[in-house]
Amino acid sequence: MTAFLQLDQVTKSFGAVTVADELTYGVEAGEALGVIGPNGAGKTSMFNLITGTLQPNSGKVHFNGQDVTSMNAAKRCRSGMARSFQVPQPFSGMTVFENAMVAATQAAGLSGHEAEKFCLEVLEQTELLDRANTLAGGLTLLGRKRLELTRALCARPKLLMLDEIAGGLTEAECASLVKTIKDIHASGVTIIWIEHVVHALLAVVDRLIVIDFGKKIAEGEPHAIMKSPEVQEIYLGIEADA
Ligand SMILES: Nc1ncnc2c1ncn2[C@@H]1O[C@H](COP(=O)(O)OP(=O)(O)OP(=O)(O)O)[C@@H](O)[C@H]1O
Numbered sequence: 603m604t605a606f607l608q609l610d611q612v613t614k615s616f617g618a619v620t621v622a623d624e625l626t627y628g629v630e631a632g633e634a635l636g637v638i639g640p641n642g643a644g645k646t647s648m649f650n651l652i653t654g655t656l657q658p659n660s661g662k663v664h665f666n667g668q669d670v671t672s673m674n675a676a677k678r679c680r681s682g683m684a685r686s687f688q689v690p691q692p693f694s695g696m697t698v699f700e701n702a703m704v705a706a707t708q709a710a711g712l713s714g715h716e717a718e719k720f721c722l723e724v725l726e727q728t729e730l731l732d733r734a735n736t737l738a739g740g741l742t743l744l745g746r747k748r749l750e751l752t753r754a755l756c757a758r759p760k761l762l763m764l765d766e767i768a769g770g771l772t773e774a775e776c777a778s779l780v781k782t783i784k785d786i787h788a789s790g791v792t793i794i795w796i797e798h799v800v801h802a803l804l805a806v807v808d809r810l811i812v813i814d815f816g817k818k819i820a821e822g823e824p825h826a827i828m829k830s831p832e833v834q835e836i837y838l839g840i841e842a843d844a
C-alpha cells in the first residue's frame with residue numbers, strides 16, 4: 603500500500619557520510635508528521651531527496667500516486683509539494699508581496715489579478731498582510747519565518763515541508779507561528795515538520811519519526827516517542843540505562 607508520500611528504502615551517501623540509510627515511511631493525505639533528530643542526522647537532506655534537489659543512490663519516492671524518483675525539482679513542485687528553508691532565502695531587495703508573487707507565478711503558475719488576489723489571501727493567512735510593502739530584507743526573524751511560510755504556501759502545495767521554522771523565536775512568537783501552522787493543517791494541507799523546538803512540534807503533529815545517521819530509529823505517537831529510551835539517549839543525550 604503506497605501512502606500519499608511514500609519513501610521506500612531511500613539511501614544517499616556523500617562519500618563516507620550516509621545522510622539517508624534505507625529510509626522507509628509513508629505520510630497519509632491530511633496528516634502532520636514531525637521529524638526530530640540530532641544536528642547532521644540527515645533531516646534537511648531528506649527534504650532535498652523528497653523535493654528532488656538531491657537524487658538518492660537507491661530507493662524510491664512516490665507522491666500522490668506517482669513515482670517521482672526521477673522527476674526534477676520544478677516538476678515535483680508543480681505536482682504539489684513545497685518547502686520552507688532552514689535558513690530563510692527571500693529575495694531581500696523585493697517586498698514581501700513581490701516575494702509572494704514570485705512563488706505564485708513561478709511555482710503555482712498563476713498570473714495577473716488571480717495571482718495578486720491569491721497572494722493577498724496567503725499573506726492574510728500568514729499574518730504578513732500589514733508588511734506586504736516592506737522589503738523582505740527589513741523583516742524581523744519572525745517576519746522572515748512567516749515569509750518562508752508564505753512563499754511555500756504561494757506554490758499552492760498539497761504537501762508542505764517545514765524545516766526548523768520555529769528556531770530562534772521567543773515563546774510568544776513561537777506560539778503565534780504554531781497557531782498559523784495549525785490553521786494551515788486544518789485547511790487540509792499535509793505537513794512534514796522538522797523541528798528542534800519539540801513543544802512547538804508536539805502542539806501540531808499526529809505522529810513523529812526520529813532520524814539518526816540517516817536512519818529512522820523510531821516512529822509513532824509523539825509523546826510516547828519522546829519518552830522512549832532511544833530518544834532519551836540519542837536526542838537528549840541521556841544514557842538509556844541511567
Ligand atoms: N551536498 C552535500 N555534500 C556533502 N555533505 C553534505 C551535503 N549535504 C549535507 N551534507 C552532510 O550530510 C550530513 C547531514 O546534513 P543535513 O543538513 O541533512 O542534517 P540535518 O539533520 O538537517 O542537521 P541540522 O539539524 O543541523 O539542520 C551533514 O554531515 C552534512 O555536512
Ligand SMILES: [Mg+2]
Nearest residue numbers: 645646647688
Ligand atoms: Mg537541517
